[in-house]
Amino acid sequence: MNSIDVEVIRTALEWLDKGHRVTLGTVVRTWGSAPRPPGSLMIIRDDAQVSGSVSGGCIEDDLIGRVARGELALRKPEITTYGQTAEEVRRFGLPCGGTVQIVLEPLSSQSHLRELLVDIERHHRVQRRMDMKTGLVRLEPALEGDRVAFDGATLITVHGPRLRLLIIGGGQLSRYLASMAVMLDYQVTVCEPRTEYHEGWSELPGMTLSTLMPDDLALAMNLDHNSAVVAVTHDPKLDDLALMEALRTPAFYVGALGSLHNNAKRRERLLEFNVTPEEAARLRGPVGLRLGALTPPEIAMSIVAEMTALRRGIDLNQPLRQWERSSTVCALA
Numbered sequence: 001m002n003s004i005d006v007e008v009i010r011t012a013l014e015w016l017d018k019g020h021r022v023t024l025g026t027v028v029r030t031w032g033s034a035p036r037p038p039g040s041l042m043i044i045r046d047d048a049q050v051s052g053s054v055s056g057g058c059i060e061d062d063l064i065g066r067v068a069r070g071e072l073a074l075r076k077p078e079i080t081t082y083g084q085t086a087e088e089v090r091r092f093g094l095p096c097g098g099t100v101q102i103v104l105e106p107l108s109s110q111s112h113l114r115e116l117l118v119d120i121e122r123h124h125r126v127q128r129r130m131d132m133k134t135g136l137v138r139l140e141p142a143l144e145g146d147r148v149a150f151d152g153a154t155l156i157t158v159h160g161p162r163l164r165l166l167i168i169g170g171g172q173l174s175r176y177l178a179s180m181a182v183m184l185d186y187q188v189t190v191c192e193p194r195t196e197y198h199e200g201w202s203e204l205p206g207m208t209l210s211t212l213m214p215d216d217l218a219l220a221m222n223l224d225h226n227s228a229v230v231a232v233t234h235d236p237k238l239d240d241l242a243l244m245e246a247l248r249t250p251a252f253y254v255g256a257l258g259s260l261h262n263n264a265k266r267r268e269r270l271l272e273f274n275v276t277p278e279e280a281a282r283l284r285g286p287v288g289l290r291l292g293a294l295t296p297p298e299i300a301m302s303i304v305a306e307m308t309a310l311r312r313g314i315d316l317n318q319p320l321r322q323w324e325r326s327s328t329v330c331a332l333a
Contacts, residue, residue, distance in 0.1 A: 005041045006120065006162070006185050008052035009113050012043045021046035022107045023067045026157060027054050028150040031083075031099040038148040039157060043107075044068060054102055055082075063102070073104035077132045077155075080104060103155050105130060112137050120160035123187075123226075130155045162187050163226050165307075168214050168242045169233035170197035173257070175204065176300035177230065182206035184304065186228070191217045191242065214242035218249075228253035228307050230287060240269055247279040253307045255287035257299075289316075 015022045027040040042052035042060070048068040053060060059082045066072045072080060083099035107113065112128070116139060119126040127142035132153050142158045149156040165181045167174050170192030178188045188207035191214050192198065201209040210217050214231075218241075223229065229246040230253075231239035239256055246254045247270065256266060263285030270280050288302030289309065309316060 005039070005052065005159075006117075008041045008043055009117055011051040012107055013113055013117070015043070015045055015049075016107060016109070016113075023073050024105045024107050024111075025052075025054050025063065025067075026103045026105070026148070026155065027100060028079075028103050028148060028155060029101040036100070055100055058082075059100065067104065073106050075106060076135050077103060077105045077130065079132075079152075103130075103132070103150065105135065105155075110135075110137065112139050115139055116159060120162055123161040123164070123224075125158065125160050128157050128159060130157075161224075161226050163311075164189070164221070164223075164228070166191060166218065166221060166223070166227065166229045166242070166246070168192075168229070168231040168239055169235075170194070170201060170209065171232065173232050173296040173299055175200075176297045177232070177303055178204065178207045180300055180304045184308075189217070189221065193238070214238050215245050218242050218245035223249040223251045225250040225252050227251040229255070230303060231256040232287075234258065236266070236269065240266065240273070243283065244270055244273045244275055247275055247282055253284065253310050254282055255284035255303065255306070257287050258285060260286060 012022050012024065023044045025042045025044065027036050027038050029038060030036075036054055036056070040052070040054055042050060042054045044050050044064050044067040046068060048064050050060065050064055054063070063080070072078050079101065081099065081101045105111070116126060116128060119139065125142045127140050128137060129140065130137045132155065147158045163184070163186045165178075165186040165188050167177055167188065167190045170190050174190055178190055181188050182205070189210055190201065190207060191210050191212065193211050193213055198209065201207070212220070218229065221227070223246060227249070229242060229251055231242055233239050234257065243254060243256060243266070256263060258266065263283065266285065267280045267283060270283070271277065284306065287306070288299060289306045291298070291302045291305070293299045293302040306316070
């Protein structure tokens with residue numbers, strides 16, 4: 001589940017608590033080019049307020065109006081499809097002739113959204129199963145596999161665990177990096193045992209400051225394939241301790257600030273700590289995409305961009321111009 005969809009669920013709970021009628025829309029199938037993948041979520045309130053999206057903006061106005069007026073999914077789940085005809089494609093401006101199928105579900109306290117969020121926060125991978133005939137929902141542990149399955153009778157969506165980011169160092173760059181990662185819904189932990197860098201962190205929402213030594217914290221966090229680690233202190237006594245432990249884990253991203261020369265020296269030091277050559281080769285250093293970044297916010301942006309590219313399966317050894325275009329190209333066409 002991506003960060004936008006987690007925020008959608010949080011907002012749905014807030015609206016329900018205020019007594020609103022709320023309908024959840026889930027993209028279950030797409031044909032052709034579509035700006036939102038299966039599993040994307042949008043909620044619609046009884047007064048036509050919305051959160052999230054199920055397209056690039058092409059069908060939202062029509063869908064919001066129909067749901068707010070009670071024409072769709074007023075009491076039980078329903079399916080609606082956009083782009084089935086050439087006339088619909090022209091009317092809604094669907095990009096590249098795409099077709100989108102959406103399941104609409106009236107929400108209630110029996111939708112188990114609060115329990116779902118708790119599971120996500122606990123770093124669990126959970127499956128939400130919804131019966132189209134009755135609207136009944138149950139949560140159960142999920143294995144690896146497709147995030148969305150829909151056979152017309154049952155909608156299964158897989159959620160969590162949340163992404164985690166461990167930042168070694170509490171300087172200026174770390175503040176920008178942490179803030180950007182929070183916007184992408186990472187659970188951010190900043191490791192900074194040096195007291196002179198502690199000021200101001202309590203004012204930044206959505207992140208945790210730890211004073212443990214980096215290697216102890218990396219071990220305690222039990223880093224997995226949804227975890228990333230970035231070392232930015234320029235102090236080998238701190239950075240290397242965390243990297244030594246992180247490179248031995250399944251963490252999808254392990255990076256360190258510094259020049260090519262310094263990172264070559266760092267890899268040599270890591271080998272002396274019994275890090276294998278294969279593990280040392282996983283280190284992203286110098287950290288971040290080569291975007292010409294100079295300022296702390298630019299460097300933070302390049303790091304987050306590289307983390308995102310790796311998560312999306314981009315081959316970072318290929319020139320940027322050869323990367324596949326993102327769905328925003330189609331969505332904005």
